[in-house]
Amino acid sequence: MNQTVDELIPEIREELIKQLNLEGMLPEGFDENTPLFGEGLGLDSIDSLELVVLLDRNYGIKLKDPKEGRHVFQNIRTMAEYVAKNRAHV
Amino acid sequence: MAEATKYFINGVGIISPQKTYDPNVFLTDITRYDQNVLTCIAPDFKAYINPIQMRRLSRMLRIGLSAATICLRNSRISIPDGIITATGYGFLEETAKFLQEILVQGERQLTPTYFMQSTSNALAGLVALTIKCMGYNNTYASRGFAFENALTDAMMQLNENASANILIGSYDEAAEVQYKASIRAHHFKTEYVNNLSLFNTNTRGSIQGEGSAFFMLSGKPSESTWGILDDIHQVYRPEQGALSSELEIFLRKNDVTNKSIDLIISGASGDSQHDAVLNALINTFFDDLPQARFKHLSGEYCTATAFAVWLGASILKRQQVPEVVVVDTAKIARRPGTILIVNHYMGKSFTYILLKRI
Numbered sequence: 001m002n003q004t005v006d007e008l009i010p011e012i013r014e015e016l017i018k019q020l021n022l023e024g025m026l027p028e029g030f031d032e033n034t035p036l037f038g039e040g041l042g043l044d045s046i047d048s049l050e051l052v053v054l055l056d057r058n059y060g061i062k063l064k065d066p067k068e069g070r071h072v073f074q075n076i077r078t079m080a081e082y083v084a085k086n087r088a089h090v
Numbered sequence: 091m092a093e094a095t096k097y098f099i100n101g102v103g104i105i106s107p108q109k110t111y112d113p114n115v116f117l118t119d120i121t122r123y124d125q126n127v128l129t130c131i132a133p134d135f136k137a138y139i140n141p142i143q144m145r146r147l148s149r150m151l152r153i154g155l156s157a158a159t160i161c162l163r164n165s166r167i168s169i170p171d172g173i174i175t176a177t178g179y180g181f182l183e184e185t186a187k188f189l190q191e192i193l194v195q196g197e198r199q200l201t202p203t204y205f206m207q208s209t210s211n212a213l214a215g216l217v218a219l220t221i222k223c224m225g226y227n228n229t230y231a232s233r234g235f236a237f238e239n240a241l242t243d244a245m246m247q248l249n250e251n252a253s254a255n256i257l258i259g260s261y262d263e264a265a266e267v268q269y270k271a272s273i274r275a276h277h278f279k280t281e282y283v284n285n286l287s288l289f290n291t292n293t294r295g296s297i298q299g300e301g302s303a304f305f306m307l308s309g310k311p312s313e314s315t316w317g318i319l320d321d322i323h324q325v326y327r328p329e330q331g332a333l334s335s336e337l338e339i340f341l342r343k344n345d346v347t348n349k350s351i352d353l354i355i356s357g358a359s360g361d362s363q364h365d366a367v368l369n370a371l372i373n374t375f376f377d378d379l380p381q382a383r384f385k386h387l388s389g390e391y392c393t394a395t396a397f398a399v400w401l402g403a404s405i406l407k408r409q410q411v412p413e414v415v416v417v418d419t420a421k422i423a424r425r426p427g428t429i430l431i432v433n434h435y436m437g438k439s440f441t442y443i444l445l446k447r448i
Contacts, residue, residue, distance in 0.1 A: 049201075
């Protein structure tokens with residue numbers, strides 16, 4: 001299935017909220033460009049592991065290079081772009 | 091460093107199947123359960139845990155961290171010198187989820203959270219990380235003696251440094267997976283009873299409980315001291331007569347006679363078979379002494395001794411024995427100054443704990 005970035009954004013957002021138990025905790029104004037770590041959503045290192053598992057489990061993408069993760073997990077849009085480009089097609 | 095000769099309980103925090111989370115309230119509003127499983131009455135966690143941290147924590151970790159925070163606030167100590175926790179079975183629900191995930195995912199793509207929260211020392215680590223305590227950190231996962239072993243460790247820490255403050259806590263949860271197995275092993279009753287009538291039953295098994303209790307232990311008293319933990323003794327799977335002889339040695343060692351004890355806190359669990367041994371011991375040694383029981387309020391679990399220590403410390407601090415725990419109100423006469431806890435867990439692990447008023 002070839003989903004576009006815009007189609008992936010709401011899907012990843014929903015999965016992220018579910019996987020990281022963020023229901024009701026998203027800050028006001030949160031969108032696909034809000035940083036996931038640091039001053040944005042404030043996720044931590046355990047969350048980054050959960051995101052690695054999420055990419056593998058949902059899209060068949062194995063993220064092995066930590067430097068790559070730093071770019072991919074900037075925000076939901078960068079995640080969606082990465083998924084659109086690298087997802088495993090079964 | 092001075093060696094501790096006494097062990098002062100300088101703070102408490104407990105979350106149990108009764109409304110015990112407020113240290114200023116003492117068993118005034120008793121909760122009744124009708125289906126043999128007593129689960130914690132939790133406070134509003136937001137008062138103790140920040141929401142971003144809380145989202146990943148399991149129910150029992152929230153309860154444990156809140157109990158620890160209540161104790162820290164009660165003792166007015168922000169960072170203790172050491173943290174010791176105790177659990178009989180650890181985080182059973184999270185362990186079950188972790189194992190389930192291994193099965194469902196075919197041993198691949200496992201999320202870290204369930205694993206982290208299934209380890210027995212997760213609570214001690216979480217408390218240390220939350221308050222940034224870099225001191226001694228240890229967890230005892232030793233079934234019916236877990237809390238007792240943790241207490242012994244804390245006392246040994248204070249023997250080396252009397253001015254240290256050791257945060258010691260316990261937790262065990264009522265998990266469905268364990269409950270079913272325990273029913274088959276006759277650890278819990280097969281017929282439904284209400285907890286407040288537990289001691290009127292005459293059948294095998296107890297009722298399941300859970301809870302988390304924390305205490306701040308130090309070799310020095312403070313403004314918030316609840317009582318003194320004088321001594322502890324454990325007897326595992328005693329042979330005939332051993333319980334009596336060990337009790338005699340314990341009392342003699344602490345220079346206590348039955349005339350100087352004001353209250354016995356019995357760990358009777360409502361199990362007709364296991365309680366028979368405990369009741370015989372108490373009746374032989376302390377027949378004329380006032381007695382209190384607590385497992386109809388807490389249920390039975392590996393670290394229920396911690397509930398007994400909280401009950402004893404609360405009685406010493408308030409000089410009041412709540413009617414709901416009293417066996418024979420006619421015997422409650424004198425002001426409690428010395429309390430002996432005599433507990434058993436499943437008729438195998440027996441504990442004597444001596445508490446005194448400051």
